[in-house]
Amino acid sequence: MANIAFFAPAASGHVNPTLGLAAELVRRGHRVTYATTAAYAGRVAETGAEVVPVTSTWEGRDDIEVPQMHGKELARAMLLLLDETRAMLSQLGGERPPDLVVNDGPMCWWGRILAGRWRVPAVETWPNLVSNAHWSMATEYTTFNPLSPRFLFMAARLGRFLRTEGLRDMQAFMRGDEAALRLVTLPRAFQYAGETFVDRYAFVGPCLSERDYRGGWEPAGDLPVALVSLGTAYNDRPDFYRTVLRAAADRPWQVVLAVGGMDPGTLGPVPPNVEVHRHVPQLAVLRHARVFVTHAGMGSTMESLYFEVPMVAVPQMAEQRANADRVAELGLGTVRAPDEITPDTLWRAMEDVAGDERVRERLAWMRRQMAAAGGAPVAADAVETVLGRR
Numbered sequence: 001m002a003n004i005a006f007f008a009p010a011a012s013g014h015v016n017p018t019l020g021l022a023a024e025l026v027r028r029g030h031r032v033t034y035a036t037t038a039a040y041a042g043r044v045a046e047t048g049a050e051v052v053p054v055t056s057t058w059e060g061r062d063d064i065e066v067p068q069m070h071g072k073e074l075a076r077a078m079l080l081l082l083d084e085t086r087a088m089l090s091q092l093g094g095e096r097p098p099d100l101v102v103n104d105g106p107m108c109w110w111g112r113i114l115a116g117r118w119r120v121p122a123v124e125t126w127p128n129l130v131s132n133a134h135w136s137m138a139t140e141y142t143t144f145n146p147l148s149p150r151f152l153f154m155a156a157r158l159g160r161f162l163r164t165e166g167l168r169d170m171q172a173f174m175r176g177d178e179a180a181l182r183l184v185t186l187p188r189a190f191q192y193a194g195e196t197f198v199d200r201y202a203f204v205g206p207c208l209s210e211r212d213y214r215g216g217w218e219p220a221g222d223l224p225v226a227l228v229s230l231g232t233a234y235n236d237r238p239d240f241y242r243t244v245l246r247a248a249a250d251r252p253w254q255v256v257l258a259v260g261g262m263d264p265g266t267l268g269p270v271p272p273n274v275e276v277h278r279h280v281p282q283l284a285v286l287r288h289a290r291v292f293v294t295h296a297g298m299g300s301t302m303e304s305l306y307f308e309v310p311m312v313a314v315p316q317m318a319e320q321r322a323n324a325d326r327v328a329e330l331g332l333g334t335v336r337a338p339d340e341i342t343p344d345t346l347w348r349a350m351e352d353v354a355g356d357e358r359v360r361e362r363l364a365w366m367r368r369q370m371a372a373a374g375g376a377p378v379a380a381d382a383v384e385t386v387l388g389r390r
Contacts, residue, residue, distance in 0.1 A: 001028075001029040001030045001031065002030050002031070002098075002099040002100060002387050003030070003031045003033070003096075003098040003099045003100075004025055004030050004031070004032050004033070004098055004099065004100050004101075004102060004383070005032075005033050005034075005035070005052075005095070005098040005100070005101050005102070005114075006018060006022055006032060006033065006034040006035070006049065006101075006102045006103070007034075007035050007088075007092075007101065007102070007103040007104065007108050007110060007111035007114070008034075008036070008103065008104040008107075008108055008111075008125070009056075009084070009104060009107045009108055010036065010037045010039060010040060010056040010058060010059065011107075011232070012040075012231075012232045012299065013127060013128075013231070013232070013297050013298065013299045014104045014106070014107060014108070014127055015036065015040050015043070015044070016043070016127075016209075016299050017125060017127035017185040017206065017207060017298075017299055017302075018102070018104070018125050018127075018185075018207070019043060019044070019046075019047050019207070019208075019209040020047075020206075020207030020208050020209045020375065020376035020379075021102070021125070021183070021207045021376050021379045021380060021383070022034060022044070022047040022048075022049045022102075023046075023047035023048060023049075023209055023376065024207070024376040024377060024379070024380040025380050025383065026047060026048035026049060027048070028380060028384075031050070032047070032048070032049040032050065033049060033050045033051075033052050033095075033098070034047075034049040034050070034051060034052065035052040035053075035054050035088070035091075035092055035095075036051060036052070036053075036054065037053070037054060037055065037056050037059060038053065039059070041053065043209075046209070047209060052092070052095065054088060054091045054092065055087070055091065056084065056087070056088075057080075057083050057084050057087045058080070058084065074142075074151065075148070075150040075151045075153070075154040076150075078154050078158065079154050079157070081107060081109060082109075082154075082157060082158055082161060084110075085109040085110045085113070085161075086161070088110040089110050089113060089114070092110065092114060093114070093117070095114075097118035097119075097120060098118070098120060099120060099387060100120055100121050100122070100123065100383065100386060100387055101114060101115040101118070101120055101121070101122040101123070102122075102123050102124075102125060102383065103115065103122060103123075103124055103125070104124070104125055104127070105124035105125060105126040105176050105179070105182060106126065106127075106128060109173075111124075112124075112173065112176060112178065112179075113165055113167075115178070116165065116166075116167070116178065117165070121180040121386050121387075121389070122178065122179045122180060123179065123180060123181045123182075123183060123382070123383050123386055124176050124179040124181070124182045124183065125182075125183050125185060126182050126183065126184045126185065127185050127186075127298055127299060128186075128298045128319060128323075129186075129191060129192060129298070129319070129322055129323070129326075130182065130184055130191065130197060130201065132193070132196060132197055133196075134193040134196040135191075135192040135193035135196070137318070137319065137322060140192075140322065141318045141319070141321055141322045142318045142319075155170070158170060179200065180200070180386045180389070181200050181201075181202060181382055181383075181386055182200055182201050182202065183202050183204050183379050183382060183383075184197075184201060184202065184203045184204065185204060185205065185206050185207055185298075185302065185379075186203065186205060186206065186298065186302055187203055187205045187366070187369040187370050187372070187373040188203035188369075188373070189330075189366065189369040190305075190326060190330070190366070190369075191203065192322075192326065202378075202379070202382050203373055204373050204374055204375060204376075204378045204379040204382070205302075205369075205370040205371075205373030205374065205375050205378075206302040206303065206306055206370065206375060207375050207376040207379055208283065208303065208306060208375070208376075215281050215284070216281060216284050217256075217280065217281050217284040217285050217288075218284075218288070219254055219288050220254055221254070223252055223253055223254040223273070224252075224253050224254070224290040224291075224354070225253070225254050225255075225256065225285065225288045225289045225290055226248075226253050226254070226255045226256070226289065226290065226291045226292075226293065226350060226354075227256050227258075227280070227282070227285045227286060227289045227291075227292045227293070227294075227309075228244050228255060228256065228257045228258065228292075228293040228294075229257075229258035229280065229282065229292075229293075229294060229295070229300065230258075230260065230294075230295040230314070230316060231260075231294075231295045231297045231299075231300060231316075232260060236260070236261070236262065237316075237338070238262060238266065238267065240314070240338065240341065241257060241259050241262070241267050241276075242267055242268060243341055243342065243343055243346060244257055244274075244293070244346065245257070245267060245268070245269070245270060245271060245274060246343040247343035247344070247346045247347040247350075248271055248273060248274050248347075249271040249273075250271070250273075251273065251347065252273075253273060253290075254273055254274075254275075255271075255273060255274040255275070256274075256275055256277070256280055256285050256289075257274055257275070257276045257277070258277055258278065258279055258280045258282075259276060259277070259278060260278060260279070261278065262278070264276040264277070264278070282300070282303060283303060283307075286303055286304060286306075286307040286309050287307055289307070289309045290309070290310075290354045291309065291310055291311075291312065291350045291351075291353060291354040292304045292309045292310070292311050292312070292333075293311075293312045293314060293346070293350060294311055294312070294313055294314070295313075295314060295315060295316050295320050296311070296313040296314070296315045296320040296321075296323040296324040296327060296335075297319075297320055297323070298319075298323055301313075301323050301327065302370075304333075305332065305363065305366050305367065305370065306367065306370060308360070308363040308364060308366075308367050309363070310332065310333045310353040310354060310356065310359045310360070310363060311327055311332060311333030311334070311353065312333060312334055312335075312336060312346070312349045312350050312353060313327050313328070313333055313334070313335045313336070314335075314336055314337075314338050314341065315335070315338075316338065330362060330366065331358060331359060331362035332359065332362050332363055332366060333353050333359065334349055334352070334353050336349055
């Protein structure tokens, strides 16, 4: 059996989509190592993979505001990622070379570099919409000025760093051209222009794992359940959470509200039919939910679709807007702009999608697309095919 090394940034939206694949490869007898931080070690260990502990430059940094990945913020985001890459390489460069690397495609530059240093094939996991000549996030949803001094400074720093690794084509590096395969953890039917992605793309759908580390959840009674969460990154929205509390008051629903790092005690009175947590076992709640008010991060979107839960998407940044628009375009839910939400408009949107039979039909269709994509077993088959080419 092979030695397979996993690398991903310390972020739920990039670690969680890989866990089912790691577990499946372990089940097949491969030795899987996974470099991650203490915050994610528990969920990685549940897969049976060996945790390789690392320390992130992003941990414990109250002075870092999560950057947007476009416009003026893009250069700052990429400089933070360059610093993280240097730190990870200093911690991981002495590891014994594996037979294959599985690394996050959008953000894990160090995985690409280590695969190159070790001269082993790399399979990239892409937990979000991908881009090509027919559809691109950069042209459809994000903007930046490539001639701005800040971007040019970033590009010069990154270029110098890559040259020390023997890499002279920065655009090829950013695209991940050296990867043997890109595993996209969404069904092709959800991808814009999905039929145009052919060479080295495998749309395997979500590779979900049970995530026992989060614990279970059961509804308190017979009321329909609504889950509300803005994810783990762009979730500092106290006014939005207060709007949810006002909307839910006296409604015949059980509302589960996740508020991230906020202190729930700062939100004011909580109606008796609402439970407020910093974090919830999302898969466990979605099993019972009738509607999901979500930021439309791709991980949450795929999990909602897996359980056929209609969405009210409230996107917080460009990538989430792209996901939310696709949800609406495919008839899987609806979208509301964050600055236009009131208690009445929010609750009306929730009840509308929860009771819409056409939305239910579309959710069942998308669930069939996910089943056909194959998930973790098909993803593991693809990894083993790349191993067989060595």
